[in-house]
Amino acid sequence: MARTEVYKKKKNRTTSLIVFSLAFLFILSSIGFWIVYPFPSDEKVPYFTEDYTMIYEEGIFNDQAVLKDQLYIPYTFIKQQIDSSIEFDEDSSSVIITTDQKVYQMPSDSLNYYINNSEQKLSFPALKQENGSLYLASEWLQKVYPIEIRHFKDTKSIQILEHDQILQKATMRATEDEDLRRMRTAPTLTSPYVAEISEGVELFIEEDTKEYFKVRTENGVAGYLKKSVVQLNGTDRIKAEVQANKIPFKPSIEWPVHVTWDGIYQASANPTSQPDLEGVKVLSPTWFELQNGEGDIRNIASKPYVEQAHEKGYRVWALFSNAFEPDWTQKALSTYESRQKMIKQLLQYAEIYNLDGLNLDFENVYEQDGPKLTQFARELTPLAHEAGLVVSMDITFISESAMWSKFYERKELADAVDYLMVMAYDEHWSSSQVAGSVSSLPWVKRNLNQLLQVVPHDRLILGVPLYTRLWKIEQGENGEKVSSESFTMEEAEKWMKERDLEPQYDKSTGQDYVEYQVPDKPITYKMWLENETSLAKRAQLVHQFQLAGIATWSKYFADDEAWKTLDQELSHRKIVQKSE
Known part of the structure; x- marks a missing residue:
């Protein structure tokens, strides 16, 4: 009896294992079949959830x-x-x-x-x-x-297409399979569908996946269809009523440009004649300056100045400064009305004095006012172009200084004006507590490389200093005292001759350098020179970086050799070694 019961138990256990195994295999095969041959979804969902x-x-x-x-x-x-x-x-x-x-x-x-x-x-x-x-x-x-x-209108939706946009056209093929006529939310039959497409319906292809096209119907609804039911039918090109401007305003000036700023701060200081400046194409007198937050502009321009400049073959791009007054600037830029007030004055002055262009010099500006300055440039430039004027704007190299650098939206400004002039100097300011070059060549190159990441090379004019700083370092009981004064090129030469000094080339700055120790006094003078050595290298940067030209600051600081050197170097490209 006991042996029979044991046999029955073993038999029942074997039967259960067989049943369980068969059930498990059935489930696995069902899952596998569903994966290989998924059941198409019958769920329909709306494509648009909101009107318009x-x-x-x-x-x-x-x-x-x-x-x-x-x-x-x-x-x-x-x-x-x-x-x-x-x-x-x-x-x-x-x-x-x-x-x-x-x-x-x-x-x-x-x-x-x-x-x-x-x-x-x-x-x-x-x-x-x-x-x-x-x-x-x-x-x-x-x-x-x-x-x-x-x-x-039937789907209450709106599509915006761009001029010259190419659309790939298609039509729906005939198919008896209802599931293949359904346009899905994703490239799989198990996804819900948004519409059922009839034979011959026109479609536009938006995306090509492995087995599916993403298509859009003529009423704006989009989804995925199997490639096998879509017939490609050529292309369609959008022709908008207004086309993009094909012939933008181009300044009629030969490359490379050489602008020299003419620092004039009183009407009585306007020169009565114009000198011959070899290679210079544009004079930029500092005539216009913001007077208050209402947008009034101080004007010290001179008609004879422009007439004489034109007789000499120069163009005149008058400079407009914000007077480096951040509060006035903020208020004057804050509204369309005040910006237009400034623009109308500038255009009126341009007509009165027969100017060829305007140069904007906004410095010491609150960082939050940068977008308003960009907007001012955007609003000025089309009107200036209509009057035949070139628009340029002065900028600094990129730095962390909020009010001297970060407010410039350089990329946007490059789109708004004809030229950006980078003031590539004041590496060491007059108040610096460390003596150094006004603009060492490695510093300029490093910053140019950074700036050209956001500004097109052919819209960038390189600022070139025609001045230097004489640094005085005094050793005292309380430590070292550093001060400086600005020298023109002639003043620097005179100072060296009086002390019988010969400059030595400083490889680290790419400039000639002099140092003088006052006898019997704890005073040392240092000066990094702007002369033929440095100016030749700066002019060659125009070729090396394919820039639009140079802008020299300022006309009165240069000697005769400076103009000759710059013209010669701008006119002839030198083979620059990598080590230079």
């Missing part, structure tokens, strides 16, 4: 447009996706748009707007405010930007 959703660059954005008498596009969408430089000026309740040739001002909810300060009329407002948000008329936007705006 924006479609741009194959993505969808929930910045909703509004439909009034026509379609209005959100200002925030335009700023984030189309034109980062578009500005809303709260003071005038206007949107400001700048292009290469035009400045647009659109007051809110008005049938009038302005192009380059000329009043224009519309039958609808270009700008609307709705529940605290700003919207721009789609019809008007297509007259300003090289875009095409498509409104899909």
Whole structure:
């Protein structure tokens, strides 16, 4: 009896193992079959979750447009996706748009707007405010930007396409398989679908994956279809109503440019005649200066100066300075009205004095005002170009100084003006507690390499100092006292001759150097010279870095040999060794 029970138990255990194994194999095979042959999803989901959703660059954005008498596009969408430089000026309740040739001002909810300060009329407002948000008329936007705006009424969505954008066209093939007609949210049949596509429906290809195309229908809905059911049908090129400016303003001046700043600080200091400066093409007199926060500009310009300059073959790019006054600058740049006030004065002066260009010199500016300075340049340049004026702007090398460097938006400024002039000097300031070169060559090269990461080489003019500093180091009971004074090239030469000093070449700076110990006194003088040695090397940097030219500071600091050296080196490229 006991033996029979043991046998039955073993038999039952064996049967259970067989059943369990078969069930396990069935489950594994089912999983494997499902992986290899997945069951297509029958779940349908909406593609758009909001009305008037924006479609741009194959993505969808929930910045909703509004439909009034026509379609209005959100200002925030335009700023984030189309034109980062578009500005809303709260003071005038206007949107400001700048292009290469035009400045647009659109007051809110008005049938009038302005192009380059000329009043224009519309039958609808270009700008609307709705529940605290700003919207721009789609019809008007297509007259300003090289875009095409498509409104899909059945899906209540909007697509924005760019001029010259190429669309790959396709059509849906015939198929009896319902699952293959369904446009999926992801490139797999197990994903939910957003629409079922009929034979012959026109499509546009947006993405090519391994087995699927991402397609978009003519009503804006997008998803994935198997390649086997999609027939490619050539391409379509978007032709917007307004095309990008093909012929931008180009200064009519031969390369390489040589500008020399002419430091004039009183009307009575304007010279009565112009000297022959070998190789110089442009004079930049320091005539215009910000007077207050209201945007009034001090003017000490001279018509005879310009006439004589033109007779000598020079162009005149008058300099406009912010007087290095950060508070005035902040207020004057803060509104469209005050910026336009400055621009109108500058353009009026340019017409009165027959100027060829304007040079902007804004320094000692609060870091937070940098974008407003860029906007000022954007608003000035199209109007200046309309008047035939070249616009240049002075900048410093990139550094951590908030008010002397960080406020410059160099990349954006390079797009806004014709030339950037980098003031490649004051490596050691007059108040520095360490004696050193005004502008050592390794320092210039290192900073040029950094600057050219953000500024195009052919828009950059290299600032060249025509002065030096005589450093005085006194040893006293309380330690070392360092002071300096600026010397012109002739003053430096005279000082050396009086002490019978011969300069020695300093390889570490690429300049000639002199040092003088006062007899019987704990006083040492040091001077890194600007002369033929350093100027030749600076001019060759134009060729080495393919720059637009040089700008020398300043005209009165140079001797006759300086102009000859610079002209000769700019005119003839030297083979520069890597070790130099």
